[in-house]
Amino acid sequence: MEITPEIKDRINQIDEKFQAINQKTETHLEGLLWSKPITYWDYIQTDALLNLQIQRTTLPDEMVFIMYHQVNELLFKMILWEIQQVSHCDKLTTEFFAERLMRISRYFDMLTTSFDIMGDGMEVEQYLKFRNTLTPASGFQSAQYRMIEFASTDLINLIDHRFRATIDRNTPYEHAFNHLYWQAAGKDYQTGEKSYLLQEFERKYKKEFLSLMEEYNTINLWCKFKQLPEADQQNADLIAAMRHYDKTVNITWVMGHYNAAVKYIESVPGNHEATGGSDWKKYMLPKYQRRIFFPELWSKEELEKWGE
Numbered sequence: 001m002e003i004t005p006e007i008k009d010r011i012n013q014i015d016e017k018f019q020a021i022n023q024k025t026e027t028h029l030e031g032l033l034w035s036k037p038i039t040y041w042d043y044i045q046t047d048a049l050l051n052l053q054i055q056r057t058t059l060p061d062e063m064v065f066i067m068y069h070q071v072n073e074l075l076f077k078m079i080l081w082e083i084q085q086v087s088h089c090d091k092l093t094t095e096f097f098a099e100r101l102m103r104i105s106r107y108f109d110m111l112t113t114s115f116d117i118m119g120d121g122m123e124v125e126q127y128l129k130f131r132n133t134l135t136p137a138s139g140f141q142s143a144q145y146r147m148i149e150f151a152s153t154d155l156i157n158l159i160d161h162r163f164r165a166t167i168d169r170n171t172p173y174e175h176a177f178n179h180l181y182w183q184a185a186g187k188d189y190q191t192g193e194k195s196y197l198l199q200e201f202e203r204k205y206k207k208e209f210l211s212l213m214e215e216y217n218t219i220n221l222w223c224k225f226k227q228l229p230e231a232d233q234q235n236a237d238l239i240a241a242m243r244h245y246d247k248t249v250n251i252t253w254v255m256g257h258y259n260a261a262v263k264y265i266e267s268v269p270g271n272h273e274a275t276g277g278s279d280w281k282k283y284m285l286p287k288y289q290r291r292i293f294f295p296e297l298w299s300k301e302e303l304e305k306w307g308e
């Protein structure tokens with residue numbers, strides 16, 4: 001290989017990079033000599049990824065259930081990845097915000113339009129058998145789903161409607177946490193006692209959630225939107241994109257999920273308890289839950305008819 005001035009220049013740049021971190025360029029060049037060429041499977045970690053599907057039963061459709069949940073978690077991670085970039089960007093431009101918002105929306109659109117994999121893609125008889133081995137776990141315990149909520153909107157929009165008047169920006173995070181809308185699904189609605197499902201969820205994630213609530217208090221997607229120039233906040237396309245995201249997460253996905261739950265859980269006469277044990281038929285419906293990320297972008301009538 002001819003050592004052209006361009007190559008010399010590259011070597012100098014590499015040298016500068018390593019000097020800046022007190023490293024010897026010669027050692028790193030020697031390392032290059034012995035490093036293994038990359039392959040697709042090492043880079044994508046296909047072996048690790050394809051070894052994460054462990055059934056608890058012998059029923060083939062349990063595999064569909066596990067894998068589709070894993071697909072959801074991967075997409076949740078992609079969504080959080082984009083939100084983090086918007087939220088932690090100090091010099092945010094409208095262009096960057098809009099472009100990342102579209103990415104986020106596309107990921108959630110995928111989750112919504114593919115929900116038939118759950119709704120129609122498993123035999124009810126098989127589902128009714130393998131679900132018994134999953135009690136008392138539930139998708140309710142998806143931490144990333146909650147993280148997306150914290151990162152998308154002001155905390156007040158995630159508080160159970162019955163307690164909103166008692167909570168403001170000065171309320172301690174711990175108190176707000178205990179009044180999040182989803183606490184209703186994990187508490188015995190007669191005694192107020194927390195279910196095992198909720199206790200375990202909090203034991204694992206509460207600390208992380210409290211820290212995220214604080215982190216996103218001033219940098220969630222809604223705050224970032226409000227920090228854009230006034231004229232851009234009035235931009236019809238941007239408003240439409242914000243409303244689309246809100247509707248997809250809080251109505252379309254929720255209804256696809258609810259309809260799947262009705263189909264499977266109610267396909268047999270008698271007890272219609274969910275694996276997580278919530279009063280799910282009431283809890284899951286958007287018109288009762290009224291979780292809305294960007295209420296200021298909806299009219300009074302639209303808010304009143306939310307989820308109907």
Ligand code: HEM
Nearest residue numbers: 072118138139140142145182261264274275276277278280
């Ligand atoms: C046949 C498929 C499914 C059924 C029957 C089902 C059923 C349920 C039920 C009844 C609940 C209420 C809590 C409880 O008591 O368990 C719930 C909550 C939840 N599930 Fe599913 N689910 C299904 C698929 C999924 C999938 C694929 C995901 C994706 C990760 C998911 C994520 C969630 C989340 C995030 C919640 C909490 C929702 C909220 O708090 O508003 N579920 N599910």
